Amino acid sequence: MIETGRRIAPRVSLPFTIRDAMIEHARREFPKEACGLLGGPRGTIEAIYPMRNADDSAVTYRLDPTEQLRVFREIEDRGWDLIAIYHSHTHSEAYPSVTDRRLAFYPEAVYVLVSLAAPEDPVVRAFSIRDGDVDELEVTVS
Amino acid sequence: MAVTVRIPTILRRHVGGEPFVEASGATLRELLQDLERRYPGFGGSIVTEDGALHRFINLYVNDEDVRYLGSLETAVKDGDTVSILPAVAGGEHT
Numbered sequence: 001m002i003e004t005g006r007r008i009a010p011r012v013s014l015p016f017t018i019r020d021a022m023i024e025h026a027r028r029e030f031p032k033e034a035c036g037l038l039g040g041p042r043g044t045i046e047a048i049y050p051m052r053n054a055d056d057s058a059v060t061y062r063l064d065p066t067e068q069l070r071v072f073r074e075i076e077d078r079g080w081d082l083i084a085i086y087h088s089h090t091h092s093e094a095y096p097s098v099t100d101r102r103l104a105f106y107p108e109a110v111y112v113l114v115s116l117a118a119p120e121d122p123v124v125r126a127f128s129i130r131d132g133d134v135d136e137l138e139v140t141v142s
Numbered sequence: 143m144a145v146t147v148r149i150p151t152i153l154r155r156h157v158g159g160e161p162f163v164e165a166s167g168a169t170l171r172e173l174l175q176d177l178e179r180r181y182p183g184f185g186g187s188i189v190t191e192d193g194a195l196h197r198f199i200n201l202y203v204n205d206e207d208v209r210y211l212g213s214l215e216t217a218v219k220d221g222d223t224v225s226i227l228p229a230v231a232g233g234e235h236t
Contacts, residue, residue, distance in 0.1 A: 033233055060233030065200040065207045068230060089234040097234045103198060105152055105228030 011138045012084070012110055012126045018048045019141055023122045025050045026088035026114045035061040038084035038112070039075040045083050049075075060099065061087045084126070086112035093117060094125040096134050104129035110137060145173055145218050148225045156184040165224075170201065171214040173224065188226065189214065198229040 018038060025048075026034045035053050040046030049071045054064040075082050085106060089097070094115035096104070104111060107130040115123040126137040144164045149157055157163050157177075165180075167173035171189075178185030188199050194214070195201060201208045202225040208216045218224065 035230070037230075055231075055233070057233065060231070062229055062231035065202075065209070065227070065229070068200065068227060069202055069205060069207075069225065072227065085230055087232060092234045097232065099234070100232035103229065103231045105198065106230070108151065 010135075011140060012045070012112075014045060014112075014124070014126075014139055014141050016141050018045060019124055021048045021050070022086050022088075022112065022114050022124065026090075026116055026122065027119075029053065029088065030116055030119075031058045031090050033057060033059070033061040033088050033090060034114070035063060035085075035087040037063075037071055037075070037082055038086060038110075039078075039080045039082050041078075041080050043081060043083060046080070058090055082106075082109060084110040084112050086114060088114040088116060090116050094123045096127055096129055101129055101132045101134060104132070107131070144220055145222045145224055147173070147177065148223065150226055150228060152228055153184065153187055153226065156181045156187070168217060169212075169214065170203070170208060170216045170218060170224065173218055174214070198231060200227045200229055201225070202227070 033053055036050040038045045038048055051067055052064045053061045055062045094113035111127045111129050113125050126139050128135045128137060144166055147163050147165050149161055149163060165173045165176045167176050174185050174188055188196055190196055203216055203218060204222055
C-alpha cells in the first residue's frame with residue numbers, strides 16, 4: 001500500500017504547471033467539484049493525476065475506488081509518494097469544509113483546495129488536516 | 143486458509159504498525175471477524191454497527207472493488223490479497 005509516512009513540511013512547493021493544471025481541471029468540471037492527486041519523488045510534487053469525481057456532484061467529491069487503487073499503485077510502482085489530495089470548491093472559499101475535515105482519512109497528505117468562487121480569480125491554498133484539526137501550509141509556486 | 147491483508151497507514155496502529163497481516167476466513171466478513179478477534183478495534187473501522195461495510199472504506203479482493211462483487215459476503219481463498227483503502231472524499235457541503 002502506498003506510503004504517506006513522510007512528514008510534510010509547513011511549506012508546499014507547487015510547480016506552476018501543476019497549479020495551472022489543477023485550476024484548468026476545476027474549470028473543466030465546473031459547476032461540479034473536481035478532484036485528483038499530486039505525487040512525486042522524495043516529497044517533491046512532480047505529477048498531477050486528475051481523477052473522476054464518482055459523486056458527480058457540485059457539493060461533494062469522492063475518488064472512484066477502482067481508479068484510486070490504480071493510481072495509488074502507479075505512484076507506488078514509481079517509488080514515489082502520494083503528496084497531496086486536491087479538490088475544488090465551486091462556490092466557497094479555498095478552506096476545508098466540515099465535510100472535508102470529517103473525511104480527511106490521509107493525515108500525512110497535503111490537502112489542496114482550489115476555489116472558483118471568483119471564477120476569474122481562482123485561489124489555491126494548502127492544508128494539513130489531522131484529527132479534524134486544520135493547519136494552513138504556505139504555498140510557494142515555482 | 144491464509145489471506146494477505148494490506149493495511150493502510152491510518153489503520154496500522156490497530157495491528158502493531160504492520161503494513162500486511164495474514165487472516166483467515168471463507169468470506170470477507172469472516173476475515174474481518176478474525177482480525178477483530180486478534181486486533182480488537184480494527185473491525186469497527188471497517189464494518190458499521192449494523193454489520194455493513196463502512197461507506198468511506200474501499201475494500202478490494204485481488205484489486206477488484208468488493209462493492210461490485212459480494213461486499214462483505216465476497217468469498218476469499220488461500221492466496222488472495224485483500225486491500226483496504228480509506229476513501230478520498232469531501233466537499234463544500236457541510
